[in-house]
Amino acid sequence: MQTTQFDLTRNSFGKLMLTANGETHEGVTPVRAFPIQTPEEGIALVSTDGREVAWVERLVDLPQQVRDLITNELAGREFVPVxxxxxxxxxxxxxxxxxxxxxxxxxxxxxxxxxxxxxxxxxxxxxxxxxxxxxxxxxxxxxxxxxxxxxxxx
Known part of the structure; x- marks a missing residue:
């Protein structure tokens, strides 16, 4: 798979807004495909109805601002002490x-x-x-x- 081209921002309510191909999705959630083995690779951005609207092959390939938004959102959802x-x-x-x-x-x-x-x-x-x-x-x-x-x- 290849990383989907998209723009990611937060709205005034703190929800992630994804814009790709002229379509905007409000309240997307990042979900790791393999959170333990490869946490920095294979991240799906899922809409509120559970559909994948974008795919991130490698987090490091994204612009820093988008990477920070995804990383912060994942940190709020995941709690796995090492x-x-x-x-x-x-x-x-x-x-x-x-x-x-x-x-x-x-x-x-x-x-x-x-x-x-x-x-x-x-x-x-x-x-x-x-x-x-x-x-x-x-x-x-x-x-x-x-x-x-x-x-x-x-």
Whole structure:
């Protein structure tokens, strides 16, 4: 696929306005095709009725102003803290409470079952008891203590 030619602005109500081929779409939403594996590639701009109205092959190819609008909108919709370190777990059987250091600070969450840890490419996606996803980008690059804890659950 190739990036669709379009113009993107915000209206006075803060909604994204996309103009392409002489047609304007109000309230478009950016949606990543592969948010974990290639977050900067393959982004659809979807209308309020769920139709794709534009496609972005690579975010870096867009003008800075348009890129900023899309990035800010995605940041408001997506919340996936990245785990930098596993500080400890309450038990090596589930359910258990994990204490982790993330890119957004230190936190605790409950892992209900071991199946809530899923492989996504080279990464791991850990879902807590509230449905919040935590991303471990490259488990092999974690510190020794974190890898030892993680290995008990994999």
């Amino acid at each position: 785990v930098d370190r596993i500080i400890g777990v309450s038990s090596f059987s589930t359910p258990c409470t994990w204490t982790v250091a993330t890119d957004r600070g230190e936190t605790n969450f409950v892992l209900r079952v071991e199946e809530d840890i899923r492989r996504v490419g080279e990464s791991l996606l850990v879902t807590d008891n509230h449905g919040i996803n935590f991303l471990i980008r490259n488990p092999r690059k974690l510190d020794k203590h974190s890898r030892k804890i993680l290995d008990r659950f994999l």
